[in-house]
Amino acid sequence: MFSVTVRDHIMVAHSFTGEVFGPAQRLHGATFVVDATFRRAELDADNIVVDIGRALEELHAVCGALSYRNLDDEPDFAGVNTSTEFLAKVIADRLADAVTAGRLGAQAAGLSGIAVTLHESHVAWASYERTL
Known part of the structure; x- marks a missing residue:
C-alpha cells in the first residue's frame, strides 16, 4: 500500500x-495539526499516489471552512460534541467528497482510502480512516 500525507491546521x-x-x-x-493520508494499492500512470498540490489545496479548503469558528454556532454541528475523533471524521468525509467530485484530479479516482489524524498536542491525537 502506498500513501501520501499532507498537513494543515485548524x-x-x-x-x-x-x-x-x-x-x-x-x-x-x-x-x-491536521494530517490527511491518501492511500492506494498501486501507483497511478505518473507513479504517484495523488497530486500533492491538489491534496494540499483541498485540505486547506476543508480546514479553512472550520477554522476561526465557534463550532457550537455552526448548524452542521448543532447538538453534537465536536470531539477530536468526530472532527477527524468530518474532515475525512469532506476530503472523500472532494475526491468524488474530481477536485483532486481524475487519477485520484484510484485512491482506496483516506486517513485523517488531528493532533491535539505532542502527546495526544485521534484518527479516522475510511475507504473510498
Whole structure:
C-alpha cells in the first residue's frame, strides 16, 4: 500500500456536553495539526499516489471552512460534541467528497482510502480512516 500525507491546521472554539468532558464543557479554544493520508494499492500512470498540490489545496479548503469558528454556532454541528475523533471524521468525509467530485484530479479516482489524524498536542491525537 502506498500513501501520501499532507498537513494543515485548524483553530476552533467549542464546548462539550457531558460529565466525561470535565472543564471542557465550558467554551474553549483548540488548535489541531491536521494530517490527511491518501492511500492506494498501486501507483497511478505518473507513479504517484495523488497530486500533492491538489491534496494540499483541498485540505486547506476543508480546514479553512472550520477554522476561526465557534463550532457550537455552526448548524452542521448543532447538538453534537465536536470531539477530536468526530472532527477527524468530518474532515475525512469532506476530503472523500472532494475526491468524488474530481477536485483532486481524475487519477485520484484510484485512491482506496483516506486517513485523517488531528493532533491535539505532542502527546495526544485521534484518527479516522475510511475507504473510498
